[in-house]
Amino acid sequence: MEQKPGSPRATRSPNLTAAEARRAILERLAPVSGWERVNVRGALGRVLAEDVIAPCNVPAHDNSAMDGYAVRFTDLDAAGETTLSVVGTAFAGKPFSGMVGAGQAVRIMTGAPIPQGADTIVVQEVTRSDQGKVFIPAGQRAGQNLRRAGEDLALGSVALPSGKRCGPAELGVVASLGIAEVTVRRRLRVAFFSTGDELASIGKPLAPGEVYDSNRYTLFGALSRLGCELLDMGVVRDDPAALEAAFREAACSADVILTSGGVSVGEADFIRELVNRLGEVAFWKIDIKPGRPMAFGRVGDAWLFGLPGNPVAVLVTFYQFVQDALLALSGVSPLPEAVMLDAICRDTIRKQAGRREFLRGRLTLTDGRQTVQLAGAQGSGILRSMSEANCFIVLAEDRGDVTAGEAVQVQVFDGLV
Ligand SMILES: Nc1nc2c(c(=O)[nH]1)N[C@H]1C(S)=C(S)[C@@H](COP(=O)(O)OP(=O)(O)OC[C@H]3O[C@@H](n4cnc5c(N)ncnc54)[C@H](O)[C@@H]3O)O[C@H]1N2
Ligand code: MOO
Numbered sequence: 554m555e556q557k558p559g560s561p562r563a564t565r566s567p568n569l570t571a572a573e574a575r576r577a578i579l580e581r582l583a584p585v586s587g588w589e590r591v592n593v594r595g596a597l598g599r600v601l602a603e604d605v606i607a608p609c610n611v612p613a614h615d616n617s618a619m620d621g622y623a624v625r626f627t628d629l630d631a632a633g634e635t636t637l638s639v640v641g642t643a644f645a646g647k648p649f650s651g652m653v654g655a656g657q658a659v660r661i662m663t664g665a666p667i668p669q670g671a672d673t674i675v676v677q678e679v680t681r682s683d684q685g686k687v688f689i690p691a692g693q694r695a696g697q698n699l700r701r702a703g704e705d706l707a708l709g710s711v712a713l714p715s716g717k718r719c720g721p722a723e724l725g726v727v728a729s730l731g732i733a734e735v736t737v738r739r740r741l742r743v744a745f746f747s748t749g750d751e752l753a754s755i756g757k758p759l760a761p762g763e764v765y766d767s768n769r770y771t772l773f774g775a776l777s778r779l780g781c782e783l784l785d786m787g788v789v790r791d792d793p794a795a796l797e798a799a800f801r802e803a804a805c806s807a808d809v810i811l812t813s814g815g816v817s818v819g820e821a822d823f824i825r826e827l828v829n830r831l832g833e834v835a836f837w838k839i840d841i842k843p844g845r846p847m848a849f850g851r852v853g854d855a856w857l858f859g860l861p862g863n864p865v866a867v868l869v870t871f872y873q874f875v876q877d878a879l880l881a882l883s884g885v886s887p888l889p890e891a892v893m894l895d896a897i898c899r900d901t902i903r904k905q906a907g908r909r910e911f912l913r914g915r916l917t918l919t920d921g922r923q924t925v926q927l928a929g930a931q932g933s934g935i936l937r938s939m940s941e942a943n944c945f946i947v948l949a950e951d952r953g954d955v956t957a958g959e960a961v962q963v964q965v966f967d968g969l970v
Contacts, residue, residue, distance in 0.1 A: 568838040584884035587739035598780035599737035605713040610703035623671035674698035716886035744803035745811040746786035768813040791821035804853030814862030840908040843933035844870040863933035896925040902955040913942035
């Protein structure tokens, strides 16, 4: 259809935007089927295939949040000091079995069950004790310093939902319920290889014009952290027959195929053509930098991500598109949201409007304000600045140059829990 000159579509690039590409990928993907039972430690990094229902309350009983005295609130003088007789001691794991009667208190430790009759804990530091008596000052609140049974996880409730990826906190939650095994989705199988005649394997001297194959190690790291089952297929030469054989083998053995290199328009860039023949290329150009040529599609029953060869473009496309796709295929739901922050940019940056740019940045707190600066040179072959960065500076499509002192959005690399 003809476009009116000046209308937004008339000037629009035929490539997808980053958001369109993410959507196009994610709307096609459904989680792999298949599950297994694993023990608590084995659940680290795995995705729950069913809800974990609490078989008990956590905590199992009302208990004290502080070291102090368990008392009856009605005994306390609101206006002055109250003297109570100490009739016993309650430890975590060694409850006081008697009853706290009128005018009585029980010495209690953090975590110890609340003795019968008591309803309030007075923290030790505000009290005095002498010869079996404890003196409680005015100003206590009814029910203070108590942790209720089930206040963390209530019996019968969903402690962890299906689709949750287990990190350290989830392992702790499962263990706190006394559960020894959980049901998780099977691991995603990912086959990956580097393409290029110039690639040399590490440990060998470089011939003229060669570079060491670093992308396969970067991808190994990124994929291992996601808990994928890996099929490392090495380096495949820029030879259509060798590439076809590699794709066929990968498609038979994996859910996902990841390649790097060969997706641009050079004479040795065969990937797109080949995938179109063996399956389907859904798209292969995104208006981003770095990482503009990235092919997404299918080969046989496997999903294909043909990442660009430049080492930084590999990581940018992996984090912006592939990682969430792999998580979605692994059954993670909902997908984790990227941590985006506003920060004052300390550098001036030239930016071409019409594409989304991801720059490597270092985010710091300077004089109480979040500020970010470029983490070194930004060429898409310069991996060192990636290793020195702790965030991407994300410049949206409609943004032009950034002048030092302006606010920018950053995407923080790491989650903690
Ligand atoms: N005429 C055009 N040229 C290029 C375009 C374009 O649109 N038109 N796009 C540029 C962009 S952007 C990128 S990114 C690259 C992507 O090209 P390829 O995916 O075909 O990648 P290669 O040409 O194979 O390699 C690019 C670069 O990266 C090095 N490389 C490749 N694999 C590895 C590896 N496993 N480990 C380390 N380094 C690797 C390779 O030696 C090249 O230097 O194309 C631009 N050109
Ligand atoms: O993907 Mo390229 O320059 O955008 O690295």
